[in-house]
Amino acid sequence: MIGLTVLFAGLIILPHFLAYHHQDLLIFTTINVLAVCSYRLVTLTGEWSLIHAVMMGVGAFTAALLFLEFDMAMWFTVPLAGLVTAAIAFVLCFPLLRMTQFYFLIASFAAGETIRLTWVEFVGIFGGTGGLVGVEPPIVGEIDFLDPIPYFYLTLAVVTVCLFLLYRIEKSRVGLTMHAIHWKAPLAESVGVNAWRYRALALVTGSFFVGIAGAMKVHYLGSVTPNQFGIGFMVFILIWVIVGGYTSFAGPVIGVIVLTIFDESIRSFEEVRPAIYGAVLILSILFLPAGLEGLPARLRVWFGIGNKHADPKLTEH
Amino acid sequence: MALLEVSNVTKRFGGLTALNGVSFSVGEAQIHGLIGPNGAGKSTMFKNVAGFYTPTEGSIRFAGQEISGRLPHHIAELGVVRTFQETTLFQELTVLENVMVGTHIEGKTGLVSAILGLDRKRQAAARARVMETLDFMGLTDRQDQLASELPLGSQRALALAIALASKPKLMLMDEPFAGMNPEETNHMMDLTRKVQASGVTIVLVEHDMKAVMGLCEYLTVLNFGEVLAEGTPADVRNNERVIEAYLGGTGH
Numbered sequence: 001m002i003g004l005t006v007l008f009a010g011l012i013i014l015p016h017f018l019a020y021h022h023q024d025l026l027i028f029t030t031i032n033v034l035a036v037c038s039y040r041l042v043t044l045t046g047e048w049s050l051i052h053a054v055m056m057g058v059g060a061f062t063a064a065l066l067f068l069e070f071d072m073a074m075w076f077t078v079p080l081a082g083l084v085t086a087a088i089a090f091v092l093c094f095p096l097l098r099m100t101q102f103y104f105l106i107a108s109f110a111a112g113e114t115i116r117l118t119w120v121e122f123v124g125i126f127g128g129t130g131g132l133v134g135v136e137p138p139i140v141g142e143i144d145f146l147d148p149i150p151y152f153y154l155t156l157a158v159v160t161v162c163l164f165l166l167y168r169i170e171k172s173r174v175g176l177t178m179h180a181i182h183w184k185a186p187l188a189e190s191v192g193v194n195a196w197r198y199r200a201l202a203l204v205t206g207s208f209f210v211g212i213a214g215a216m217k218v219h220y221l222g223s224v225t226p227n228q229f230g231i232g233f234m235v236f237i238l239i240w241v242i243v244g245g246y247t248s249f250a251g252p253v254i255g256v257i258v259l260t261i262f263d264e265s266i267r268s269f270e271e272v273r274p275a276i277y278g279a280v281l282i283l284s285i286l287f288l289p290a291g292l293e294g295l296p297a298r299l300r301v302w303f304g305i306g307n308k309h310a311d312p313k314l315t316e317h
Numbered sequence: 318m319a320l321l322e323v324s325n326v327t328k329r330f331g332g333l334t335a336l337n338g339v340s341f342s343v344g345e346a347q348i349h350g351l352i353g354p355n356g357a358g359k360s361t362m363f364k365n366v367a368g369f370y371t372p373t374e375g376s377i378r379f380a381g382q383e384i385s386g387r388l389p390h391h392i393a394e395l396g397v398v399r400t401f402q403e404t405t406l407f408q409e410l411t412v413l414e415n416v417m418v419g420t421h422i423e424g425k426t427g428l429v430s431a432i433l434g435l436d437r438k439r440q441a442a443a444r445a446r447v448m449e450t451l452d453f454m455g456l457t458d459r460q461d462q463l464a465s466e467l468p469l470g471s472q473r474a475l476a477l478a479i480a481l482a483s484k485p486k487l488m489l490m491d492e493p494f495a496g497m498n499p500e501e502t503n504h505m506m507d508l509t510r511k512v513q514a515s516g517v518t519i520v521l522v523e524h525d526m527k528a529v530m531g532l533c534e535y536l537t538v539l540n541f542g543e544v545l546a547e548g549t550p551a552d553v554r555n556n557e558r559v560i561e562a563y564l565g566g567t568g569h
Contacts, residue, residue: 165432168431168432169428169431169432172426172431172432173417173424173425173426173431173436173440173443174426174427174428174431176410176414176417176418177418177421177425179407179409179410179414180407180410180414180418183407183408183409183410184405184406184407184408186369186389186401186405187401187405187406187407187479188407188418188421189388189389189390189393190367190389190393190398190399190400190401190480191393191398191418191419191421191422191479191480191482191483192390192393192394192421192422192425192483193390193418193421194388194390195390201428205428
């Protein structure tokens with residue numbers, strides 16, 4: 001509790017010490033935290049999808065269209081974007097959840113590309129490759145949310161609420177059942193678990209939250225294009241989750257934050273940035289199979305400090 | 318009336334007939350053995366009853382209700398629960414969490430009530446059932462250990478605990494004694510009798526003849542997908558055709 005209070009106090013004063021473009025980065029990083037945490041929910045049942053980035057785009061396009069075509073304020077576009085994204089995910093459950101593992105992974109990628117190409121081809125509605133522009137955050141009295149600091153506070157509030165909800169779900173019986181399906185679906189079914197229903201629930205709920213993340217992004221950035229949410233961004237989500245670690249709730253959050261700071265710090269080596277990034281991914285898989293979250297336990301093993309039996313696997317749970 | 322009635326069940330996979338017109342019935346609170354050489358169709362029979370396969374022909378009635386062709390989780394809700402060959406557990410969950418999943422039918426909850434904590438009463442009841450089951454199986458001391466870290470005997474007891482936590486009326490046990498030493502076998506036999514005594518009907522597929530003869534009140538012998546013989550363990554033991562099937566046609 002004290003830790004959380006300190007963390008929030010830190011986050012509230014943080015933007016005041018940052019340069020303008022770092023304030024932007026802070027907002028996008030906060031949104032990306034929601035993207036990876038919602039992805040974690042999707043992966044709880046053991047099915048890794050490649051459609052999550054596109055689902056974030058669905059949220060962004062929905063919010064943009066509601067703002068531009070129906071003149072809706074952000075207070076309505078954001079929750080509606082979540083609901084629309086969830087509804088599309090639900091429809092996709094019917095074909096996608098007939099498959100598992102590798103087949104599911106590839107099919108989810110194909111479904112995502114179909115959606116993305118719809119944005120590219122239907123120029124009249126989605127603006128083609130140029131996407132949609134002119135989306136704005138609201139102005140409330142004296143506060144203009146186009147300023148990074150108020151928008152950051154708003155984002156922080158939305159993401160905190162979403163993270164709390166995601167955490168509650170994971171720690172509840174619903175989360176336990178999803179874990180159980182991951183480890184042994186037939187055993188779970190034999191004691192009455194409807195595995196399809198829980199796989200669908202994970203995909204739909206995860207998509208709801210990433211839809212909100214997409215909507216939050218478009219209202220600050222002002223524009224949305226199909227390429228923003230392609231396989232490139234999906235790979236980033238995967239890297240954040242894998243490097244951060246996916247055995248606990250905090251892992252992906254650590255992954256986003258550490259890698260974003262790292263990425264910023266190597267900004268001056270523009271040409272070799274992707275190479276460095278790739279090297280970090282490979283090294284982390286080799287030496288930190290449990291991700292950054294497993295680092296303290298690993299250090300204890302490497303340096304023989306404290307409890308010698310501290311196995312990263314045991315410190316979880 | 319019998320609790321489980323299997324009549325004329327045939328299961329074909331393409332050109333292969335795994336079960337051919339199999340019929341047997343299981344009385345309430347019995348331990349009924351399903352034995353036979355490898356490949357006789359015992360596990361296929363189990364999967365048909367538990368809903369993992371749909372019979373090509375025939376009917377399976379549980380407590381008077383037709384269940385063939387239903388999904389596994391529907392059949393589980395009616396009170397038919399299976400355990401698996403080898404040790405099938407949620408390896409990376411703790412013993413307590415494993416049994417908690419077993420109480421799914423009693424404790425299942427919606428997303429909203431999970432978030433708001435509206436299901437507290439329900440979860441408390443499920444948790445009480447978990448503690449009771451752990452105690453019953455002698456696993457209380459190990460509740461916080463990961464399932465993968467348990468010794469074999471305890472893993473099998475845990476598999477039984479997961480099934481038992483769902484309050485089944487009929488439990489289908491698939492080779493629970495495989496690979497056990499005599500001491501573990503004895504312990505498992507005691508546990509199986511305890512489960513029966515609590516009012517659960519058991520169908521047991523098993524190769525360990527000591528366990529089968531010691532536990533079962535009635536046996537059905539399968540061979541090449543057909544019923545070869547049935548009766549009490551004493552009858553079956555002396556049946557010429559059974560001896561021949563097991564010893565491999567010694568003939569003259």
